[in-house]
Amino acid sequence: MIPMMLIASFLMFVVISFSGDPLAGLKTMQPPPPPEVLHAMAVKLRLDQPLLDRYWMWLSGLFVGDFGPSIHNIDIGAELVKRLGVSLRLLALGIVLAFLMAVAASVIGAVLQFSWADHIISFVAVAMISMPVFWLALQLKRLAISINQELGFRLLYTSGDGAGMTASTPWDRVLLLIGVLALPTIALSMQACGKWSRYGRVALIDALNSEYVKLARAKGLSETRVVLAHGLRTSLAPMLTVVAAGGAVILGESVVTETVFQWRGMGDLLVTGIQNNDVYVVLGWLLVAGLIIMVFNLIADILYAVLDPRIRYER
Structure with missing residues (x-):
């Protein structure tokens, strides 16, 4: 690295x-x-x-925390740290949500191959892949406004990252956190979920047709154990490759998502830096983004050996 x-x-x-x-x-x-x-x-x-x-x-x-001079005299390093904390909430939750939904869709599609459930999941996945993030985010904002009006109170927040918002009780804080994160997380995760579910379905079908899975069935193991312990575990390795490679795409889409929902995170910092020709702000953002993508790939490399017993990293 x-x-x-x-x-x-x-x-x-x-x-x-x-x-x-x-x-x-x-x-x-x-x-x-x-x-x-x-x-x-x-x-x-x-x-x-x-x-x-x-x-x-x-x-x-x-190496001493100096990211260079800014046109508008801001401390770029401190600003990056503050904005990164805001964006990582969205990125981490979006990736986890997209991955879990993709795994669930992959299992259903592979086990019930060519059934009506598989066709519906495939149609929904292609639809999610086809929807631009900014368009989906705008539609979610419109839907949230309608829901809030029907309920008579604000359940879902259509703008802001929650900074400066307070809640009196722990339950209110949980509702506030859910209301702030729900829409941007859904908007960010939908397209990735559609792509990853298609790769996961193909990988799981290949795994279930392999010789060691046939042997596991011949030994009398339950179908649930065969699918989850043998087929899914092996198919997750190629799926992780797609997830790691898609880290750059999700990071770019997070800029659009944060702009639509008016989050003061890394996306807003990049857009402001570009608009102001603030060279060192843009350089700092790119450096942090590159580091995040490399960390994604490093984690994927380590998980390969965990998921697939045939892979071991040795000197």
């Missing part, structure tokens, strides 16, 4: 450095700012330094 992060950080820095002029917004202001102001801002953003020197200053600063 360390050499991959170094290579990724250098490529990100080069691409972002050549993507545009960070001072373009200031230069187009009317009336334009004095040349002294532009020069001072260029020095602050290290634009007067060669590209490799700027990269080294940024990279070496990361």
Whole structure:
């Protein structure tokens, strides 16, 4: 992971450095700012330094928690930590929900192959894959508004990440947490669930048709144990590959989801950084996103050996 992060950080820095002029917004202001102001801002953003020197200053600063200067004088490191805590709630819950629903759909589809239940699950999965995240999020907001109006109180929150909201009792806090997380989590997990369930169904069907599963049936094991202990456990390994590879997609979709539901998480930080041409904010976001994706793949690699006894990592 360390050499991959170094290579990724250098490529990100080069691409972002050549993507545009960070001072373009200031230069187009009317009336334009004095040349002294532009020069001072260029020095602050290290634009007067060669590209490799700027990269080294940024990279070496990361080891002491300095993510570089911001146009709007924000502490990028502290802001990333705060926003990451907000986004990880949505990401973790969305991935877990999508994975559990995909596993359940895979088992039903594989065990009841070509039945009416399998056809319905396949149709729903394709429908979920076809729905853009922003469209689904908007429809969920409309549905939530109607539900709240029918109930006469706010059960589901259509905007905000819960920051600053208080509840008087533990039960009210639970309802508040559910109300805030429900809509964004569903919007984020639906498309991933559809994709993963299709892969999981095929993998489980292959596993159930293998020789060792036929042997398990011949030994008199119950069908439930054959499917869950032998077939499902083996089929989860290729499914984890798809989940790990889809981490980047879910991370990108979380930006859209947070924007629609007005969460002040990593997605909002990225959008604001792009709009303000805040180069080091965008670089910090990309660095954290790259690290998250690599951690997903690392966890998947470790779980391979846990799920499949034929795989062992040795020196």
